[in-house]
Structure formats: C-alpha cells, structure tokens
Amino acid sequence: MNVDLFGGSVNVWLDAFIRLQLIVLLMTVVVMGYTYLERKIVARFNQRVGPQKTGPFGLLQAVADALKLVGKEDLRPRSADPWTFELGPYFVFIPVLMGFVIVPFMADWNIRLLELGLIYFVAVSGLSIIGWVMAGWGSDNRYALLGALRAVAQGISYELPLVLSVIALAMFAGTYNLGLIVEQQDQVPYIVWQPMTAMIFFIAALAELNRAPFDIPVGESEVAGGPFIEYSGIRWSMFQLAEYAAIFVMSIVFSSIFLGGYIWPFGEELGVGFQLLLTGAKALLFFFVIVWIRVSVPRLRIDQLMAYSWKVLLPLTLAQVMVNGLVLVNGWSEVVLLVTGLIGCAALVMITSRAVVRPRMPAMRTAPAMQGEAA
Amino acid sequence: MTNENTEAAAPEELDLSGTIWAEVDRVLSGVTARPEPGALDLIVHIPPDEVIMGLRRLKTDEALDFNYLRSLTAVDLEEDGMDVVYHLFSTNTKQNLTVKTRLDNDNLAVDTATTVWRAANWLERETAEMFGIRFNGHPDPRTLLMPEDMTDTFPLRKAHPLAEIEILQGEGMGYPEEGE
Amino acid sequence: MVATPEVGPPGVGHPEAEFQTQDLLLNVGPQHPSTHGVFRMVLQVDGEVVRDVIPYIGYLHRGAEKLCETMDYRQGIGFMDRTEYLAAFNAELSYVMAVEKLAEIEVPERAQWIRMILCEMNRLSSHFMFMGAFGIDVGVFATPFIYAWKEREQLIDLFEEVSGDRMMYAYFRPGGLAWDVPANFKQRVREVLESTKVGIKDFDGLLTTNEIFRARTQGVGYISAEDAIDWGMSGPSIRASGVNIDVRKDEPYMFYDQIDFNVPTRTEGDVYARYACRMDEMWESVRIIEQCLEKMPDYGPIMPEKMPRMLRTPPGEVYLRTEAPRGEYGIYLVSEGGNRPYRLKVRSACLSNLQALKDMSVGHYMADAIIVLGSIDIVLSEVDR
Numbered sequence: 030m031n032v033d034l035f036g037g038s039v040n041v042w043l044d045a046f047i048r049l050q051l052i053v054l055l056m057t058v059v060v061m062g063y064t065y066l067e068r069k070i071v072a073r074f075n076q077r078v079g080p081q082k083t084g085p086f087g088l089l090q091a092v093a094d095a096l097k098l099v100g101k102e103d104l105r106p107r108s109a110d111p112w113t114f115e116l117g118p119y120f121v122f123i124p125v126l127m128g129f130v131i132v133p134f135m136a137d138w139n140i141r142l143l144e145l146g147l148i149y150f151v152a153v154s155g156l157s158i159i160g161w162v163m164a165g166w167g168s169d170n171r172y173a174l175l176g177a178l179r180a181v182a183q184g185i186s187y188e189l190p191l192v193l194s195v196i197a198l199a200m201f202a203g204t205y206n207l208g209l210i211v212e213q214q215d216q217v218p219y220i221v222w223q224p225m226t227a228m229i230f231f232i233a234a235l236a237e238l239n240r241a242p243f244d245i246p247v248g249e250s251e252v253a254g255g256p257f258i259e260y261s262g263i264r265w266s267m268f269q270l271a272e273y274a275a276i277f278v279m280s281i282v283f284s285s286i287f288l289g290g291y292i293w294p295f296g297e298e299l300g301v302g303f304q305l306l307l308t309g310a311k312a313l314l315f316f317f318v319i320v321w322i323r324v325s326v327p328r329l330r331i332d333q334l335m336a337y338s339w340k341v342l343l344p345l346t347l348a349q350v351m352v353n354g355l356v357l358v359n360g361w362s363e364v365v366l367l368v369t370g371l372i373g374c375a376a377l378v379m380i381t382s383r384a385v386v387r388p389r390m391p392a393m394r395t396a397p398a399m400q401g402e403a404a
Numbered sequence: 405m406t407n408e409n410t411e412a413a414a415p416e417e418l419d420l421s422g423t424i425w426a427e428v429d430r431v432l433s434g435v436t437a438r439p440e441p442g443a444l445d446l447i448v449h450i451p452p453d454e455v456i457m458g459l460r461r462l463k464t465d466e467a468l469d470f471n472y473l474r475s476l477t478a479v480d481l482e483e484d485g486m487d488v489v490y491h492l493f494s495t496n497t498k499q500n501l502t503v504k505t506r507l508d509n510d511n512l513a514v515d516t517a518t519t520v521w522r523a524a525n526w527l528e529r530e531t532a533e534m535f536g537i538r539f540n541g542h543p544d545p546r547t548l549l550m551p552e553d554m555t556d557t558f559p560l561r562k563a564h565p566l567a568e569i570e571i572l573q574g575e576g577m578g579y580p581e582e583g584e
Numbered sequence: 585m586v587a588t589p590e591v592g593p594p595g596v597g598h599p600e601a602e603f604q605t606q607d608l609l610l611n612v613g614p615q616h617p618s619t620h621g622v623f624r625m626v627l628q629v630d631g632e633v634v635r636d637v638i639p640y641i642g643y644l645h646r647g648a649e650k651l652c653e654t655m656d657y658r659q660g661i662g663f664m665d666r667t668e669y670l671a672a673f674n675a676e677l678s679y680v681m682a683v684e685k686l687a688e689i690e691v692p693e694r695a696q697w698i699r700m701i702l703c704e705m706n707r708l709s710s711h712f713m714f715m716g717a718f719g720i721d722v723g724v725f726a727t728p729f730i731y732a733w734k735e736r737e738q739l740i741d742l743f744e745e746v747s748g749d750r751m752m753y754a755y756f757r758p759g760g761l762a763w764d765v766p767a768n769f770k771q772r773v774r775e776v777l778e779s780t781k782v783g784i785k786d787f788d789g790l791l792t793t794n795e796i797f798r799a800r801t802q803g804v805g806y807i808s809a810e811d812a813i814d815w816g817m818s819g820p821s822i823r824a825s826g827v828n829i830d831v832r833k834d835e836p837y838m839f840y841d842q843i844d845f846n847v848p849t850r851t852e853g854d855v856y857a858r859y860a861c862r863m864d865e866m867w868e869s870v871r872i873i874e875q876c877l878e879k880m881p882d883y884g885p886i887m888p889e890k891m892p893r894m895l896r897t898p899p900g901e902v903y904l905r906t907e908a909p910r911g912e913y914g915i916y917l918v919s920e921g922g923n924r925p926y927r928l929k930v931r932s933a934c935l936s937n938l939q940a941l942k943d944m945s946v947g948h949y950m951a952d953a954i955i956v957l958g959s960i961d962i963v964l965s966e967v968d969r
Contacts, residue, residue, distance in 0.1 A: 075731075175610075175950075245951065326724060327796045327797045331949070332949065444685065447901075473816050474816070474912070479918050527816075
C-alpha cells in the first residue's frame with residue numbers, strides 16, 4: 030500500500046521508516062542544541078559567558094561532549110543485575126521517542142495524528158518511570174535506589190495533575206487530536222480560556238521531567254546523580270538525551286495545546302516557513318522558562334513536593350474540570366472560563382507561597398546524650 | 405594544701421585582687437584548690453580525683469555559672485607528668501577560668517567531664533588519643549582524628565619523635581631513622 | 585534485596601508497623617559533593633528519616649600542633665593559616681596576639697587598625713564562601729555560588745595586593761605586620777566595599793525571601809540555647825539560637841571597644857536563623873570596616889621599635905581567643921622560654937560546632953541533614969588541624 034510522503038507516493042512501511050528516522054535525526058540535533066543553549070543561558074544568568082572556545086561561539090561544545098562520552102570506558106558494577114542494568118536506559122529513552130509520534134510541527138507535518146493523541150502522549154510519557162526504577166535498582170547502589178524510589182513517587186504523584194489538566198483542556202477543545210486542537214486555535218490560543226490549566230500543566234510537566242525545582246531524584250545528596258550514578262559514558266548520555274528530548278516533546282505539546290502551535294498568530298496565512306518559526310519560537314520560550322526556573326530556585330524536598338501535588342495541584346485541577354464541565358453543559362460564554370481561570374491562577378499562587386512557607390516540625394527529637402549524673 | 409597555707413607561703417607573688425579567686429574559693433570549699441594568676445585568666449590547680457567534683461560545682465553555682473567549656477586539652481610535662489587543662493567561660497557573667505589538674509606518668513587517668521558539659525566529648529577523645537590519657541566513664545572512647553587502629557601511639561607526647569625541620573626539608577622525602 | 589547493611593548494628597525495626605523494616609546505613613563518604621572538605625558521616629535512615637548520625641573526621645589531620653612545637657614563632661604563622669584557610673587572617677591573629685601577650689609586646693596603633701580591617705574583610709570573604717556553598721546545598725544550580733564568588737574574588741584580589749597571597753597570607757607577625765600596606769590601601773578598600781555592598785544586596789534578594797528556600801530551611805535543624813551552650817558551640821551558629829556571646833564584645837581586643845557595631849542574634853535556632861545571622865553579620869562587618877577606615881592613621885610604624893631578631897617568650901601560658909567567622913578560635917600557648925611553643929593547642933570553633941550535628945539532624949529527612957551540615961559552616965582543615 031502506498032501513502033503520500035512529501036508529495037511522492039511510497040510504500041507504507043518505508044514511509045513509516047523514513048518518518049521515524051527523521052524524528053531521530055531531528056531529536057539528536059535538537060538535543061545537542063538544547064545542551065548548548067542551556068549552558069549558555071545558565072552562564073548568562075550567572076554573569077558568566079559559557080562555552081566559547083569549541084567552534085564559533087562554542088557551538089561545537091555538544092559535539093565535543095558527545096565525543097568525550099563515546100570515548101569513555103563503559104563501567105559496569107560487578108554486582109549489578111545484568112538485565113535491568115542494561116535495559117534501564119532503553120526503557121527511559123524509548124517512550125520519549127514514542128511521544129514524538131503525535132506532535133504536529135507544521136501543517137501536515139507529523140508522524141501520525143492519532144484521534145486519541147493526547148491520551149497516547151500521557152500514557153507513553155509515564156512509561157519512562159519504569160526505566161528509572163530499573164536503572165536505580167539494577168545498579169546495586171543505595172543512592173541509586175533511593176533516587177529511583179524518589180523518582181517513582183514524584184512521577185506518579187504528578188501524573189494526576191498532568192492527566193487531569195489534559196482532560197480539562199480536551200473537554201474544552203472537544204477533541205484529543207492534537208492537529209485539530211492546533212487548528213481550532215487560529216484566532217485565540219487556549220491559554221486565554223484556560224490559564225490555570227496551563228499553569229498546572231506547566232508545573233506538572235516540570236515535575237515529570239525531573240527538572241528544578243523538582244529534581245530531587247537527580248540531586249541525591251546534591252549532585253551525586255541519583256539513579257544514574259553507576260552509568261558511565263554513552264549509557265549516561267542516553268539518560269541526558271532522554272531528558273532533553275522529553276523537554277522538547279513537552280514543549281511542543283504545551284505550545285500545541287495552549288499557545289496555538291503553528292497556527293497562532295498568523296500561521297495559516299504566512300505559510301510553512303512562518304509556521305516552523307512559530308513552533309520553534311514557542312518551544313524555545315518553554316525551554317528558556319524552564320532553564321530560568323532551574324537557575325534561580327532551590328530544590329523542594331520530597332515530602333514538600335508530594336504534598337504540593339496531592340494537596341494543592343490535584344484539588345485545583347479537579348475544580349477546573351468541574352468548571353469546564355459546567356460551562357460546556359450549560360452553554361455559557363467562554364469568558365466565564367477566563368474569569369474563573371484567572372481567579373484560579375491567583376489562588377494557586379497564593380496557596381503556593383503560603384503552603385511552602387509553613388515550617389515543618391521535626392518528627393522526633395533525641396533525648397540529650399547524657400544527663401548530669403555520671404554516664 | 406589549703407588556701408591559707410598557699411597564701412602564707414608566698415604572699416608577695418600571688419596578687420589575686422583583680423581576679424575572681426574569692427568567688428571560686430567559696431564555691432570550691434572542700435576541694436583542694438591552688439590558685440595561680442595567669443596571663444589572661446585565673447588558673448586553679450585541683451588534684452585529679454577531685455577535679456570533676458570541682459568542675460561540677462563551678463558549673464552549678466549560680467553566681468559563677470560556668471556553663472560553657474571552651475577548651476579541654478593536655479600538656480605533656482615529661483617527668484612531671486601531664487596537665488589536663490580545662491578552660492571555662494560563663495555566658496552570663498562573661499568570666500573566665502582555667503582549671504588544671506596534674507596527672508602522674510604512671511596513672512594517666514581522670515574522670516570524664518562529659519557528665520558536666522557535653523562539649524567535652526570530642527575534646528576528651530582527641531586528648532586521649534594524642535596523649536594516652538584515659539578518661540574514665542567516657543561514653544565513646546574511640547579515636548577522633550587518628551585511624552581507628554592506632555591506639556598505642558600517642559603523637560603529641562614529647563617522647564614521640566618529630567624530626568627537625570632541616571631533616572624533613574633537606575632530604576625531600578626522607579624520613580628520620582628513629583621516627584615514625 | 586540489593587541494599588544490605590554494612591558492618592555495624594543493624595537498625596531497629598518498627599514493631600508498631602505491620603511489616604518489619606530495617607534501617608539503612610548510608611555512607612555520605614569522604615568524597616563529598618558539597619564543598620565542605622573531606623568529611624564522612626554515616627546516616628542511619630529509616631526510609632527517608634534520619635535516626636542517627638555518626639561523623640568521622642580526621643581525614644585532613646596534618647599535625648599542626650605537633651609541628652608548631654618545632655617551629656619558632658614566625659614559622660608557625662604559616663601553619664595557622666592552613667588550619668583555617670578560609671579565614672586565615674583571623675587564625676593568624678589569634679596566634680600572633682597570643683605570642684604578643686606572652687612576650688608583652690606592644691603593637692603599634694596603625695598595625696592594629698590594619699589588622700582589624702583585614703580580619704573583618706576576611707570575615708566577609710568567609711561568609712561569602714558560606715553563602716555560595718549553602719546555595720548549592722539547598723539546590724539552586726549555580727547562581728548563588730557564582731554571585732558570592734564574584735564578590736569574594738574582589739576581596740581576594742585586595743588581599744593579594746596587600747600580602748602577596750590569595751588565601752594563606754602569612755602577613756601578620758608578632759608585633760605587627762610583615763610589611764606595610766600599599767599606598768592606595770584605603771581607596772582600594774573603599775572600592776571593594778562599594779562593590780561588596782551591591783553584592784550582598786543582590787545575594788539577599790536571591791535567596792532570603794524565596795519561598796522554597798524558606799520552606800527548606802525554616803524549622804529544620806533546631807537546637808536550643810541550652811543545648812548549644814552545653815555543646816560548646818560558638819559563632820553565628822550559637823547566636824542564631826539566642827545566646828549572645830561574641831568575643832569582640834565580651835572581651836574586646838584590638839580596638840573593637842571603640843567601634844560601634846551590633847552583634848546579630850536570633851532566637852529561632854534553625855538553619856534559616858543561622859543563614860540570616862551570617863547575612864546580618866556581613867552588613868555589620870561592612871560598618872566596622874568603614875569606621876576603621878576613618879579612624880586609621882595614615883602614617884605610622886607597623887612594628888615596634890625594638891623587635892629582637894629571634895623572638896623569645898618568657899615561660900608562661902595564655903589562652904587567647906578571637907572571634908573568627910566560624911566561632912571562637914582560641915590559641916592555648918604554653919611556653920617555657922625559648923623561641924618555640926612548648927605546647928600549642930588550637931581551639932577550633934568548627935570542631936565544637938560539629939559535635940552538635942547529631943542533635944540537630946536526627947528526626948529530619950536526609951536532604952535536611954545535608955543542609956544542617958552546610959549551615960554549621962565547617963571547614964575541615966580547622967576541625968582536623
């Protein structure tokens with residue numbers, strides 16, 4: 030059977046293969062660009078310059094890093110469990126690649142726009158948690174195990190606000206198909222009608238990506254690496270690749286469902302080049318905000334992190350779903366959504382700043398080491 | 405040796421008028437204590453079997469209230485034995501006091517001061533491992549700075565050799581013959 | 585199960601829970617990611633909660649006390665630098681003041697003012713180091729570290745102009761200073777102070793009011809005033825618990841009684857209070873330096889007229905303490921005549937502060953134990969000497 034690919038007509042299997050190869054290529058280039066960009070942006074925030082020697086403006090820094098990592102010795106702990114240790118990175122990496130299938134980059138440019146695209150995306154991105162646990166347990170290292178368990182707790186806790194915010198948005202948009210969602214935003218992006226959903230999705234996405242301030246699994250005793258301690262060389266770089274690729278996918282999804290994707294503001298009229306520019310600009314904006322947050326905010330402790338998800342984000346998301354349902358069933362104007370959304374955003378900010386400041390009393394205090402009499 | 409004997413023996417040497425000796429003497433009544441004026445603080449010498457009782461009295465007395473142990477260390481006086489030195493401070497009255505006790509070379513043991521101040525814990529561990537003094541009743545008599553198995557060498561004793569700087573610098577990595 | 589406990593008594597399970605658990609012995613090893621030096625502690629954790637902390641020190645022990653017994657009083661100054669390399673001027677100060685006390689040497693006025701200025705600037709640079717390392721402990725990626733070190737570089741550049749070295753100065757001598765400060769010293773100090781004030785304000789805005797930072801540090805690592813006094817803590821760590829002891833105010837040395845400054849104390853006793861005490865102390869140091877600059881005479885000797893070539897001290901002993909940035913740094917010097925100490929004991933503030941680590945960390949989460957360790961602000965070279 031032949032399908033249409035860029036105007037030509039090719040075998041369906043070859044078409045799938047070519048599309049997937051293009052995704053892999055795109056993702057590699059984007060990830061290398063992201064590592065470079067992150068270092069430059071962090072450096073500028075720190076009043077430094079960042080990479081500047083390798084290549085013009087340090088652009089080849091990522092290439093140099095990749096070459097270094099490839100040349101490293103592939104260490105493997107002797108007591109590491111062979112199957113889980115080997116397969117862990119793949120289980121982290123492959124679900125991220127699978128998430129690329131449904132994202133629309135430009136008009137008619139995607140792998141396959143599924144009818145249940147958003148559901149597929151959320152389901153697949155949750156699979157990488159298995160990889161973290163495999164890596165952490167298989168390493169036979171206490172720090173790795175603790176990091177992996179923290180990652181699981183965090184990942185599962187923040188799945189719920191993520192999924193519920195996606196559902197809230199899908200209720201409003203009327204479809205799960207990402208292509209349709211983007212095309213419906215040609216006048217007004219959905220962030221106007223669903224501001225609180227966007228905020229909650231953003232925060233939950235930060236937690237799912239294990240980025241600051243939710244990077245306690247990877248900040249084990251500060252910079253000891255968490256589940257990735259025992260990996261070296263190219264295996265470790267696969268985790269990094271997966272992280273940046275996940276950021277890329279999440280940024281495209283976020284911009285597609287909230288910021289109007291490639292359509293808004295003038296995508297349809299100005300053609301393919303401008304659409305590509307819009308997609309790229311929105312993805313970069315998302316990335317910039319993520320790096321900005323990372324470089325300026327301390328890390329949340331695991332209990333604060335989980336309390337935040339269960340006690341703050343989840344009730345607010347449920348409230349948003351109910352408000353969406355009420356508006357849709359009663360056929361009220363969308364302005365109601367705007368007003369309630371803004372009130373919700375204000376509530377979120379206020380609750381956040383109050384909730385995290387409340388001091389935590391220690392659970393147990395030891396008796397003094399010795400009393401006045403002889404020990 | 406009581407207070408009267410000391411002052412009768414050498415009255416012109418001990419001018420304790422500017423110090424807190426009067427108070428300390430009142431608190432340490434019943435404990436053999438011999439004062440000595442130091443460069444900054446008053447120094448009180450107490451025999452080793454009474455020193456912990458004296459320290460506890462100094463801490464619990466309300467007027468003196470020496471609730472802060474600044475430092476605890478020892479001085480190796482070779483043939484004369486070893487001095488264990490306690491530096492005390494009162495956070496309320498801002499007074500200072502030094503208490504010294506002389507241990508004989510054949511009985512290097514004294515009771516632990518951790519029952520009086522917890523701060524003595526690590527300080528006594530360090531003094532014990534450096535000088536070989538045994539602090540009876542210490543809750544955690546492990547080595548602090550030295551390796552765990554180095555319990556028979558006491559580095560800060562004068563008998564423990566340290567090469568002269570010329571040997572160490574002159575020969576580069578050479579170690580002296582009789583040394584460690 | 586992969587994680588089996590090491591040697592040592594296994595943790596006690598929790599009989600009140602339905603299933604038997606075993607505490608994990610976690611080794612926060614000598615190679616420590618935070619920039620505190622070689623320090624090892626074994627945490628006994630039950631899940632995430634710390635039940636016991638066993639610190640192991642001694643990795644940086646270099647025998648400074650024994651070595652100084654073979655050095656004369658000028659050679660020993662280099663050793664004192666290295667026992668506290670982040671606040672080396674304060675370390676040297678205690679030592680030379682102890683020697684001067686025993687030998688009854690009168691230090692000229694100008695040298696004392698210069699010493700005061702340099703010691704307070706060293707307090708500033710040491711607190712900047714704390715701020716940077718503490719920011720990393722709390723989890724901000726690199727920004728507080730770089731902000732703090734930008735300011736610290738200015739201070740260290742000034743120290744290099746004065747003494748020739750960036751960190752281990754060996755600049756003070758018994759009696760005064762090794763050589764005079766450069767001619768533009770006052771102007772340079774004023775320049776550095778201007779930049780430091782901006783730097784402290786920037787840093788303050790970065791972390792102090794950040795909600796996540798306050799959530800991580802408030803209520804964590806509490807120690808009461810009585811416990812702190814009993815453990816012999818000193819410096820900002822004890823002033824954060826409400827105990828107002830500061831050697832500069834209790835027993836003023838040099839010209840601290842002529843300078844108008846406050847000693848910041850707080851009552852909460854937690855990690856945030858210690859951080860805030862140090863921040864306030866930086867502002868106070870700036871005030872002290874500005875007043876010293878005005879009172880310092882522009883010309884004058886920096887060493888007494890008749891200094892012997894080989895300094896000998898009469899027999900005696902002295903315990904001299906000064907307020908170093910980390911606490912009370914004391915030198916107990918026993919001399920039996922001659923040009924070398926008979927016994928030199930360094931009373932280290934960090935050692936006494938570190939003893940209280942267990943009291944402060946037990947019952948908290950593991951990530952908090954790291955923050956508590958960071959807030960005590962230890963430098964291992966002083967703990968181990």
